[in-house]
Each structure stands twice: as C-alpha cells, then as structure tokens.
Amino acid sequence: MIAASRRWLRRNRVNFAIGAGVLGAGYLAGQYALGKLSEARQRMSEDRIAKENLRRRFEQNQEDCTFTVLAILPTATENLLDAVPVEQVLEELQKQKAERLARSVGPSEIASTAPPSVADTTEDDAKSSSFQSESYIHASQIAGEGESAAGSVEGGTESGERKSKKSKAQLWSEMKISSITRAFTLLYTLSLLTLLTRIQLNLLGRRNYLASVVSLASPPPATQESRINLENHDDDNVEQAYGNDFETNRRYLSLSWWLLHKGCLNLMEKVRVAVKDVFGTLNPREEITIERLSELTLEVRKKVEGATEEERRTCKWLPYLLPSPDQEAYVLRESGMNTDSSDASPTTSTSFRRLTDETADLIDSPAFTHVLTRLLDAAFSHLIDVKISQLAYKIPPISESTARVQEIVGSPKAKVASSLAVFCRQAHSIGSGVGNEYLEAIENVRELESFAAVVYSSHFEVEDPEFTGKEREPLRTGVDVPPGLELGKAEAKEEGVDKGFENAWDKALAKEDGRVI
Structure with a gap:
C-alpha cells in the first residue's frame, strides 16, 4: 500500500508542483x-481630508477678510469725511437761513422760533419739499458750532477780520459736488x-498652509543631530522662506495704511474732477429721472475707470493701494511698526519683498481689473438702484407689478437736491464698520x-524656497488644487508664473456651476 502510494505521488509530482x-x-x-486597494482607499481618504482641510482654511480666510475690512474701513471713512466736510457747508446754509429770518422778522419772533432745520433750509434754498432733515444728515453728524469753512479771507490788502461769504448758489454747488464725490470715493475705497x-x-494663508504641509512632510531630525541651535539663517529657515514669520506678516499687512490714509485721498481728487465735469452744470432744483x-x-x-475695455x-490702481518701495519705510513708521536701526532692513528682506512684489503683480493683472469692475457694478447699483431709488424717488422694490406700473405711468422724477440728501447720508453707511x-x-x-480662490490655490510652485527663476515643477503639497484652478506643469514651464495665473483665472471664470473651492 505504501509502495503504491509512493509510485502514485512520483507519477503526479509535476502536477502537484x-x-x-x-x-x-x-x-x-x-x-x-488587496494591498493596492487598501493603499488606494487610504490615499483617497487622505486626499479627501486634505481637500476638506484646505476648503475649511479657505472659507475661514474669507471670513477673516470680511472682519478685517469692517475693522479698518472706518479709518478711511474718517479721513474722507474730514477731507470733504459737507456738514460745514450745511452749517453755512443754515447760518444764511437764520440771517434771512433775522432780517425779515423781529427779534422777539426769532427768539420764539425754533432754529432752522435742514428741511427748512432745503425748502427755501433748493425749493424741494422732499429734502427732509433725516434724509440729509443725522443730527449727530453735524459738526459743532464754530467758524464755517465756507468763509475765506478776501485778500491781503483787506482786513483779516472780513471774510468773503459764498453765495447761496455757490454753497449748493459745493454741496452737490462734495456729497457726490464723497459717496463715490467711499465706494471705490x-x-x-x-x-x-x-x-x-x-x-x-496660502504660504502658511504650505509651510505647515512642508513641516509635516519633513523627516524628523536624527537623534545624534538633535541639539540646540541658536542660529537663524533667515532665508534658510523653512517657515520664514514661506513667509510664515510673524514680524514679516505684520509689516506686510500694515501696508494697507497707505490706502486708508493716502490712497483714498488721492483717489478722491480724481473722482472730484470727474464729478465736476459730469454734475457741474446740474441745477439742484432740476428734476431728473433715476x-x-x-x-x-x-x-x-x-x-x-476708463470708457473702453482697453x-x-x-x-493703474497700484499707486492708490500700495506705497512705492522708497515710501515703504515711511508707511511702516506711520503704522506703528518698529523700524529702528536694530531691525535689519525691514523692507528689503526676501520674504517681505516676495509678498509685496507678488501683491503688486496681482493688482496690475487684468483679472484684478475685471473683478474690481464687477465689485463697483454691485456697489453703485446698490447705491443708485436701491437706496436713492427708494429714498429719493420713492420707488418701491422692483417687482413685476411695479415694472408694469412704471411702463404705463413712466419713470418718476425727483429734484437733484433730494438725491443729494441720500448721497450725504449714505456716505456714512458706505463707510460703516x-x-x-x-x-x-x-x-x-x-x-x-x-x-x-485663484490667489489661494494657484502659484504653489513659486513658494519653493529653492526656486531660482529657472524651469521647475510645481511644489508638491500633498493635496490637489481644486478642479478648474490647477496650474499645470506645462503651463508653469512654458508660460511662466504670471501667465499661469491668468490661465487659472480664465479657467475659474469658465466654470459655470458649483463652488470654486
């Protein structure tokens, strides 16, 4: 039996093998x-977590942007309100109203008569019964009693105590130009x-995100190399190479001081010239349609902004937004940054210069102009089509029935003075925090x-600390750029960083549905 089994196994040993x-x-x-499937599942899970983390960071960043704007906008508003004192012109008009009353009535009647309100001033001077005091300016916004800015010294040969008084027409013209200029400038600001x-x-946010990714991806130092190192080689430091340096970030963010204190005032002069050219001949008593x-x-x-697309x-909006390189040190001092001699070259460090140069490139890009135009469309539409339409022209919110009635009756008219009232009051709302x-x-x-989203998710390749300006591949961040916003390797090599940004922006505009990031 055993021998037969051995013979059988010997005959089938090849089959068994x-x-x-x-x-x-x-x-x-x-x-x-199974291993590859497990790796794929783990990689998909990690990518999903990374994308969700990137999305959450981005959304939080946008909320921070909103709070930041609300926090610093009142600074620009205060500067513009001081530069265009419409309230002082109002005081002068009210003063002239009181003088006319003093000449036309007796002292006893003046004592028993309440001070002229804004509505009374407007009814007499602009002949507009709809120019109510609350629609012109809040009582708390009227400047204190004192010398009116409307007066000016007549000449060097005349007595310094005698001041030339502007006529009623001149005051109304000044109020017209000033109130419109102030509201429009605040919209631009x-x-x-x-x-x-x-x-x-x-x-x-992008640079800090990349710094955290690179930090996590970097291998831990060997045990024998773990020792205290007091040296800090600026650009050799990974976090500082990515701009994740507290002092650099503070200085970079403080550059917004220029727009809040200088840029908005320079822009105001440009807006004032345009308003004079367009609204200069308009009579406050004139009735016009919306x-x-x-x-x-x-x-x-x-x-x-320009009459044509070209x-x-x-x-160029850059001069209103950022100071020139030779004025950066001045801006840092004025904004409270420490720039004494012990602080080595605060405006010439590589990280700071990288941030400012890239910011300037973004501001000068066609994408910036395109977005700015859309933002201004929305802001001016809210002012003219919503606020002035409802408050000055008494037009209710647009609906099908309203549109049908307007087609039959025609567009209502209102005096220009009524619109000036809304312009003046809305200036405070535009600059509210x-x-x-x-x-x-x-x-x-x-x-x-x-x-x-394009700013946050593209240009990952320019953050490589070893970038020398030659052809290079995008820095691997461990997370894919959201679809429609990716910057391909071929685009980065063939067209450069600026062209790559424009391509990414074009792809973002081409997306018709869904969120961007």
Missing part, C-alpha cells in the same frame, strides 16, 4: 491586489480695500470668491 505554484501565485496576487485684503490674507441719474453716474465711472485694463449693506452686496459677487 504546478498546482502549488498556481495557488501560491494566486495567493500572492490576491495579497498584492470699499471695493479696493476688499480686494487688497483678499489678496493679502489669501497670500499669507435713469438720467444712472447715466450721469456711469459717465463719472467712465472718466475714473482703458479699464490699462488703468457694522452692518455694512454695501460690503454684503460686494461679497455676493461670484467673481470675488473666484479671484480669492
């Missing part, structure tokens, strides 16, 4: 497939500040989030 080989190969293949803040915080007011507003915008593309409806309207513009 083949079978064992097949089973072993099948087992190994199965284990390999709000839009520019929103974009500048988005660029700054998204650049820092459509006519919209056309005049559009003419002002064309003079400020003019808007070539319009709490419950700002204009900022909400601006942030509802979809292109703003697209622009912020």
